Every structure is written in structure tokens, then in C-alpha cells.
Amino acid sequence: MAEQIISREFKNRWINFYGKNVTERILRELEQSDPRIISPNALYTTRRQLQESLESQGFRFAPETPFNCLILEFEPFNIVATSEYLSGLFTIQALTSLIPPKCLNPSSESVVADLAASPGIKTCLLAEVMENTGTLFAIEKAKKRIPALKSNIARMGIYNTFILNCDARSFPGLNVKVDHIMLDAPCTGTGLKLKKNKRLERRILNDVTRQSLIQREILDEAWKQLKIDGTIVYSTCSLEPEEGEVQINNFLARHEKQVQVLPININIGNPGNLTRWTKVYDSQISNTRRIFPDQGMDGFFIALMKKVRE
Amino acid sequence: MQITKLTDEEIVAVSTVINEILKSDDLSQILDTHSLIKIINRRDEIYLIKNSDSLYLSSSITSDRGKNCKILTGKIKLGFFIRGKFKIGIESLRFLANYCQNPIFLSPRQAERFIYSKDINLKLDDTKKGLEKYSDGSMVLVFNKKGIPIGYAKILHKQDYIQLKNIIDIGIYLRSEKTAF
Ligand SMILES: C[S@@+](CC[C@H](N)C(=O)[O-])C[C@H]1O[C@@H](n2cnc3c(N)ncnc32)[C@H](O)[C@@H]1O
Numbered sequence: 001m002a003e004q005i006i007s008r009e010f011k012n013r014w015i016n017f018y019g020k021n022v023t024e025r026i027l028r029e030l031e032q033s034d035p036r037i038i039s040p041n042a043l044y045t046t047r048r049q050l051q052e053s054l055e056s057q058g059f060r061f062a063p064e065t066p067f068n069c070l071i072l073e074f075e076p077f078n079i080v081a082t083s084e085y086l087s088g089l090f091t092i093q094a095l096t097s098l099i100p101p102k103c104l105n106p107s108s109e110s111v112v113a114d115l116a117a118s119p120g121i122k123t124c125l126l127a128e129v130m131e132n133t134g135t136l137f138a139i140e141k142a143k144k145r146i147p148a149l150k151s152n153i154a155r156m157g158i159y160n161t162f163i164l165n166c167d168a169r170s171f172p173g174l175n176v177k178v179d180h181i182m183l184d185a186p187c188t189g190t191g192l193k194l195k196k197n198k199r200l201e202r203r204i205l206n207d208v209t210r211q212s213l214i215q216r217e218i219l220d221e222a223w224k225q226l227k228i229d230g231t232i233v234y235s236t237c238s239l240e241p242e243e244g245e246v247q248i249n250n251f252l253a254r255h256e257k258q259v260q261v262l263p264i265n266i267n268i269g270n271p272g273n274l275t276r277w278t279k280v281y282d283s284q285i286s287n288t289r290r291i292f293p294d295q296g297m298d299g300f301f302i303a304l305m306k307k308v309r310e
Numbered sequence: 311m312q313i314t315k316l317t318d319e320e321i322v323a324v325s326t327v328i329n330e331i332l333k334s335d336d337l338s339q340i341l342d343t344h345s346l347i348k349i350i351n352r353r354d355e356i357y358l359i360k361n362s363d364s365l366y367l368s369s370s371i372t373s374d375r376g377k378n379c380k381i382l383t384g385k386i387k388l389g390f391f392i393r394g395k396f397k398i399g400i401e402s403l404r405f406l407a408n409y410c411q412n413p414i415f416l417s418p419r420q421a422e423r424f425i426y427s428k429d430i431n432l433k434l435d436d437t438k439k440g441l442e443k444y445s446d447g448s449m450v451l452v453f454n455k456k457g458i459p460i461g462y463a464k465i466l467h468k469q470d471y472i473q474l475k476n477i478i479d480i481g482i483y484l485r486s487e488k489t490a491f
Contacts, residue, residue: 044404044458053456083425086480087458088404135363135385150383150491155483157404159386162366166379173379176366 005030006200010190017241017276022292026239029293030194035062036072036079037296038090039098041156042128045089053084067098071296088156093121096237096291096300100182101125103233103264103304108133110179115168115222118145120152122184127158136161137176139168168218172225179230181222185215187236187243191292191299212242219251223258226307231262235302239292244301245272245285251305252282261287262304268297312380313367314348316356321346323396324356324388328406331398331449331462336409347384354391355399357384398449398462400478407459410451414441414463414474421454424461425481430474441465441472449477 005027014023038061040050047068051061058076065071070090072079079085079092101122106112106129117123117138127136138161140149146165153161164174168183188207189197219234226232236243252259261284272288274281288303316324324346328337344358347367359367367381387401407413420430432441444450444465452463452474461479465472 081484083421083454083458083460083480086425086483087460089458135366139379146382147491151483154387154401154491155480159405161383161385162363162381163383164379165382170379174366 004201005194006190007203009205010203014239018239018292019276026292026299030192030197030200030299032193032293032295033195034094034193034296036075036092037095038070038072038079038092039125040068040070040090041088041124043132044087044157050084050089054079054082057082066095066296067102069095069098086155091121091124091152091156093125094298095296096298097121098125099264099266099289099300099302100184100233100235101129103302104129104180104182104231106130106134106180110134111137111176112180112182113137113139113171113176113178113222113225114182114184115139115171115218116141116184116186117149117163118142119148122182123149123161124152124156124158126182127153127156127160130160132158132160134160137164137171137174137178138162139164139166139171141165141167169221172221176225177227178225179227181226181230181232183215183218183222183232183234185211185218185234185236185243187211187215187238188240189237191237191239191301193293193298196298208238208240208242211238212240212247215243215247216250219247220254223255223307228307228310231304231306233302233304235300237298237300239299239301241274241277244290244303245274245288246277248272248288248303248305249274249278249281249285252284258307258309259284260306260308261285262306263287264289264302264304268294269300272301272303312350314350316346316348320348320356320391320396323391327396327398327449328388331406331451332409333412334409336411340409344386346388349382349384351382355383356388356390356396358386358388358405359384398477400461400480400482403451403459403461403480407451407453410459412440412450413453413457413459414450415453415455415457416460416474418455421452421460424452424463424474424476425479427476427479427481427485429476430463431468432472432474434471450474452479 060074062071118140269291271286291300293299389399462477463474
């Protein structure tokens with residue numbers, strides 16, 4: 001059963017990289033469906049207020065509140081039809097989506113870029129972290145994905161954002177130096193739960209090669225626009241090392257001495273690890289984070305890097 | 311050019327609508343720190359940006375490579391022009407709600423109907439809301455009981471009731487994400 005969800009080629013790669021036990025767990029978890037995770041919009045409400053107001057309409061939540069989110073246990077009707085949703089009091093997303101925006105530490109004057117924005121869930125979370133101040137550039141290449149981005153930004157009452165429809169690799173053309181960058185990069189998505197990922201069994205190795213090349217190009221262009229002491233948070237919902245640990249390891253080699261990989265202070269996932277991939281690698285990789293699919297979480301990779309010199 | 315300033319007539323058209331909604335001339339205060347810009351997309355869209363943001367617009371326009379990286383929206387969308395008339399956009403709701411002097415609150419049942427793009431008829435004895443004082447056709451910002459802004463309406467004085475004619479409401483996020491934005 002589990003073998004059909006992804007090709008043997010990928011499964012073998014996971015076994016080589018993560019080991020047999022972890023791979024078995026990944027395959028089991030990918031098949032599970034997730035509860036809906038509700039993240040209150042701190043610009044306009046508090047968790048308590050939101051919870052009370054939804055509970056009075058019959059919604060029920062789990063007692064635990066990871067990352068200050070509510071875990072939906074029962075909905076009397078679809079929660080996106082509530083006036084709370086329509087007036088932007090919350091987003092619905094995987095818990096892992098909350099991590100990249102929360103890694104950045106913008107001030108009210110910061111200039112920030114989200115280089116792969118649609119549908120804009122993380123854009124909205126980032127604007128929240130920015131307290132709706134400063135300037136956020138939300139960049140998305142696919143024109144047909146722009147309406148969802150506009151709609152989410154409007155619904156969530158976000159007023160610090162310029163939307164740009166372009167390839168992130170031409171971002172330097174805007175001539176703007178930024179304090180922070182979020183790159184939630186286009187990827188093969190092999191860490192996404194099956195429900196959101198109908199094409200998982202059709203993934204081929206070529207996809208990994210193609211996506212990791214785009215990620216590399218976007219990373220290098222983004223790096224040019226980052227100010228000294230600025231930070232970039234890179235993430236993918238892929239389980240392939242070429243889109244995670246290996247991508248960052250190569251990036252560190254290309255930008256030797258310019259990069260400090262900062263630790264990510266969360267207690268989920270494991271430190272990035274390349275011992276099963278290569279003998280020689282940058283020890284800073286252990287500051288990146290590898291997260292396996294789990295309750296409410298997609299398989300995910302995340303790295304936070306600071307530009308220490310040009 | 312994709313991004314331009316507004317003509318004097320356009321500025322008047324925009325301020326008339328906004329000031330009517332706010333029941334004040336707060337827009338002129340907002341314009342001390344913000345500027346109005348027009349971005350020509352499918353329609354002529356009107357945005358507010360901070361004065362300090364104009365630097366991004368010029369670099370997007372003047373730089374050669376900037377041609378490949380154009381700004382599509384400003385920070386605060388107020389609305390758009392259609393056949394020479396300024397129409398308020400739902401995107402402005404939370405922003406203008408901050409400045410609104412005379413909010414209209416609807417009961418839970420009225421608010422629910424309003425979000426389904428229905429007009430709301432208020433009996434005259436129900437007009438402790440103070441709607442009589444507004445002229446026929448004037449625009450108001452509508453809130454639910456919890457103080458959350460839910461849309462814009464026009465006031466129409468009928469013989470024995472006052473109608474809040476739905477102009478636009480937050481139900482649009484459910485009805486038409488793909489077409490409206
Ligand atoms: C992983 S998704 C982003 C999800 C988003 N951050 C969120 O949380 O809602 C990656 C996005 O990047 C876009 N994309 C792909 N290639 C791109 C490029 N070269 N430049 C900019 N965006 C690109 C895709 O269309 C897709 O919308």
C-alpha cells in the first residue's frame with residue numbers, strides 16, 4: 001500500500017538519506033489527513049476572542065494551542081463561511097507555514113521581500129509579524145495565482161504590501177536593497193500530505209534537478225539585494241536534500257565567508273544533517289531544520305541565513 | 311506608463327466618496343503622509359502609498375531591468391474608476407474603518423443577510439442608528455455587532471423605512487476570489 005504513494009526511486013533515496021525507520025514513518029504520515037489549523041490574525045484579534053466567538057457558533061477546538069494556533073476538532077459548517085474568516089480574523093494553514101515568517105525579526109521601518117508569494121498565506125503571516133508597517137514586496141511569477149494573493153492580502157486587512165507579478169530572478173531589477181527576505185521556494189512538494197498532493201506518485205528525479213536549479217538561481221539573485229546584517233529565510237515543503245540541506249550547503253560554498261546560518265529556535269524537527277550524503281560539508285548545516293510530516297505539519301526544510309559581509 | 315498621479319478631477323472624485331464614507335475630511339489628513347497613485351491594470355485602480363514609498367515606484371519605472379519587475383498594486387487600495395466614476399473597493403474596508411466617525415451597526419441577523427449581498431430595510435423606529443440625518447444616496451461603512459467592518463452601503467430614504475443598499479461586502483471573498491481581484 002504505502003509503496004504506491006511515491007515511486008520506488010524516491011523511496012530508495014529517502015531510505016539512503018533518512019534511514020529505513022524514518023522513511024516508513026514518512027510514508028505513513030503522508031497518508032494521514034490533517035486537522036485544520038487556525039492562526040488568529042494578531043492585527044485585528046486575539047486567540048481568546050476568536051475562539052470564544054467561533055465556539056459560540058458551535059465550532060470546537062483541541063485544548064493545545066501550538067504557536068498560538070487553534071486546532072479545529074469539529075465544524076458545524078465550513079469555517080470559511082463565517083464572518084470571522086471573511087473579515088480576515090484568521091488564516092488556515094499547516095503549522096509548518098508559521099515558522100518562516102516568525103524567523104524574521106523586522107522593525108517598523110524594515111523593507112522585506114517575499115519572493116514566492118502566492119497564494120499568500122505566509123505573506124499575510126509575515127505582514128502580521130511586521131505589524132502592518134514597513135514595506136513588504138510580494139513577488140509571484142504565475143499570473144493566474146495573483147488573484148488568490150490579492151484576495152488573501154485584502155481579506156486579512158494588510159496595508160504594507162506591494163504586489164509584483166514577475167520572476168523572482170528579476171527582483172534585482174527593482175533596485176531595492178532589503179533588510180529581510182522570505183523565500184518559500186517553488187519545489188517538488190514531496191513533503192506535502194497526499195490530500196494536497198495528488199501528483200506525488202508521478203514525481204521523477206528530473207523534477208528535483210529542475211526545481212533545485214530554480215531555487216539556486218533565486219537564492220543567488222536574492223542574496224545580491226540583501227543588506228549587510230540582513231537575513232533570508234529559505235524554506236521548501238520537499239523532502240529531497242537537493243532542495244534543502246544540499247542546496248544550502250552549496251550556497252554556503254558559493255558565498256564563502258559571507259553567510260552565517262542562524263539557529264532556528266523551535267523544538268520541532270531535527271538539525272539539518274548531511275553525514276549520510278557526503279563526507280565534507282559545512283558544519284553550519286546543523287543550524288538548519290528538517291521537519292518530517294506529522295500531525296498538522298508537512299515535510300519541510302528551513303534555513304535562516306544572515307549576510308555578514310558582501 | 312503604468313503608474314501615474316491622479317488628475318485634479320480624479321482627486322476630487324476620490325475625496326468626495328471617501329469623505330462621505332468617513333463623514334469627515336480625514337482624507338486630507340491622511341494625505342499629509344500618504345500620496346494617491348493610479349495603477350492601470352484591468353481598470354484604473356487608486357491606491358494610497360506612504361510618501362516615502364514613491365522611491366520604489368520611480369526605481370521600478372526608470373531602471374532598465376525594472377521593466378521585467380513591475381509593481382502591480384500599491385499598499386492601500388481605495389477603489390477604482392469605471393466610466394469616469396470612482397467606486398469604493400472592498401480592500402479599503404479595514405483601513406477606512408479606523409477613521410470612520412459614524413459607524414452603522416447591524417444586528418447579527420441583519421449582518422448575516424448583508425454579507426449575502428442583500429439590502430437591509432430598517433424600520434423608522436429602528437433608526438436610533440441616526441440614519442435620518444444622512445442625505446439620500448450617501449455612503450456609509452457598515453459594521454456587525456462585534457464592531458467588525460463588513461461592507462459599504464448607500465442610504466436610501468423610502469416612504470416608511472430606510473434602506474441600506476448593499477454596495478459591496480466581505481462575502482465577496484467567498485463568492486468570487488478568482489474574478490473580483
Ligand atoms: C511554495 S509556493 C509559495 C507558497 C506561499 N509562500 C504561501 O505560503 O502561500 C511557490 C510559489 O512560487 C511561484 N514561483 C515559481 N517560480 C517562481 C519564480 N521564478 N519567481 C517567483 N515566483 C515563482 C509559484 O507559482 C508558487 O506560487
